[in-house]
Amino acid sequence: MKRYFFHLKKGHETIIDPRGETFASKQDAYDHGVAVIQELMRYRELASRSWQLEICDEDRCVQCRLLFASYDPALEKVPPQVRRTVEIVSHSRASLSDTIAALNRSLLEVKATLARANNMPFLATYEGQRVEQ
Amino acid sequence: MTVQLVPTKAGNTDTALRRNGCLAALSPETLAHLKPYLKRQDVLEGTILWDPEQPSSDVYFPATGVIAIGVPLREGSNVESASVGPEGAAGAFLEAENEQALTRGVVQIGGDFYRISAAHLSGLPNREILALQTFCKDWILLQAQQRAACNAVHTAEQRLARWLLQNLERANGTELRATQELIADALGIRRTTVTLIAQSFQAKGHIQYRRGTISAPDPQRLAKLSCECHAGLSKGHWPSQRLASFSGRGPAHRREA
Numbered sequence: 001m002k003r004y005f006f007h008l009k010k011g012h013e014t015i016i017d018p019r020g021e022t023f024a025s026k027q028d029a030y031d032h033g034v035a036v037i038q039e040l041m042r043y044r045e046l047a048s049r050s051w052q053l054e055i056c057d058e059d060r061c062v063q064c065r066l067l068f069a070s071y072d073p074a075l076e077k078v079p080p081q082v083r084r085t086v087e088i089v090s091h092s093r094a095s096l097s098d099t100i101a102a103l104n105r106s107l108l109e110v111k112a113t114l115a116r117a118n119n120m121p122f123l124a125t126y127e128g129q130r131v132e133q
Numbered sequence: 134m135t136v137q138l139v140p141t142k143a144g145n146t147d148t149a150l151r152r153n154g155c156l157a158a159l160s161p162e163t164l165a166h167l168k169p170y171l172k173r174q175d176v177l178e179g180t181i182l183w184d185p186e187q188p189s190s191d192v193y194f195p196a197t198g199v200i201a202i203g204v205p206l207r208e209g210s211n212v213e214s215a216s217v218g219p220e221g222a223a224g225a226f227l228e229a230e231n232e233q234a235l236t237r238g239v240v241q242i243g244g245d246f247y248r249i250s251a252a253h254l255s256g257l258p259n260r261e262i263l264a265l266q267t268f269c270k271d272w273i274l275l276q277a278q279q280r281a282a283c284n285a286v287h288t289a290e291q292r293l294a295r296w297l298l299q300n301l302e303r304a305n306g307t308e309l310r311a312t313q314e315l316i317a318d319a320l321g322i323r324r325t326t327v328t329l330i331a332q333s334f335q336a337k338g339h340i341q342y343r344r345g346t347i348s349a350p351d352p353q354r355l356a357k358l359s360c361e362c363h364a365g366l367s368k369g370h371w372p373s374q375r376l377a378s379f380s381g382r383g384p385a386h387r388r389e390a
Contacts, residue, residue: 006325006329008329008333013336015329015332015333016332017328017353018328018332019313019328021324023323030359032323032325035323036329039289039323039326040289040290040326040329042288042289043286043287043288044288055164058250
């Protein structure tokens with residue numbers, strides 16, 4: 001039995017699963033992840049298509065990254081090419097959010113480093129995580 | 134499935150009994166009649182009070198805990214269709230006479246409960262007792278109707294916020310003892326889903342979660358995340374409040390309780 005962690009990335013926000021769950025196989029962990037996606041996106045499919053669920057193993061290594069749009073039941077009946085287009089757009093939007101979040105984090109780190117050098121106060125944590133790595 | 138009830142040494146003082154809103158709303162005469170039959174017990178979380186295979190002949194008045202009422206299904210789930218805390222009572226009177234029991238009552242949040250035989254409760258020819266039973270049944274029916282609509286259209290996030298608000302209100306404060314497993318069972322969703330939503334609420338300062346205790350520094354902020362179902366289950370519908378109005382025992386009495 002191995003422990004897997006399910007981290008949610010929604011827009012600029014990353015929500016960490018600190019507890020995880022144990023599963024007999026990677027496939028079981030994947031099935032659990034898909035079920036969690038379906039519960040989280042139910043009745044908010046359009047707004048959550050660009051969210052992603054990262055499944056990490058005990059060493060915190062990312063095993064897979066699941067895009068919500070790929071599990072949207074509302075897209076099951078649309079032609080495959082339309083579904084693929086929605087997935088590509090959602091994936092691009094998720095990547096853009098990741099980039100913006102990384103950029104914001106870098107800016108905060110630079111500001112914190114400069115403030116520290118000048119013995120000035122700086123933002124130590126942002127959304128529950130240390131700004132300076 | 135065994136019922137684990139641990140008798141407590143404490144006696145049935147009026148002050149202790151009145152921690153349950155319905156008992157608090159009864160007139161002193163009615164309460165005095167019931168008092169000899171009310172047994173105070175510490176009930177552990179997860180205790181099954183009744184189910185279709187073991188129907189109960191008792192009625193439970195939670196003083197501090199909460200009973201979740203659901204319909205057990207073959208695959209083992211028991212999704213909550215209503216819950217009753219210190220604002221009401223639940224038990225034998227929920228099932229129609231001579232009918233197979235359908236529901237299961239499980240202690241969702243352990244605490245002090247008062248138990249009385251349904252025969253003793255119904256045996257008292259008193260309009261207050263009839264009103265009590267009617268208001269408690271109404272409360273459970275109202276919740277079941279609301280949950281059916283809520284489960285059909287609201288997101289897991291909204292439902293979790295609603296569940297937290299309802300139980301914080303019952304706890305009469307801003308702090309609640311509940312595990313994420315318990316909340317997941319009540320809402321019929323996975324524990325991971327509850328963890329992710331709770332982490333999001335916590336990061337935004339809506340709740341604080343520490344060692345099984347959940348607190349909401351500002352319940353109004355949580356209310357904005359909840360669906361409208363929370364407002365539909367407001368205190369005005371509580372059996373304790375309706376019984377207090379029926380008995381002509383106003384807010385001053387409830388404050389004393």
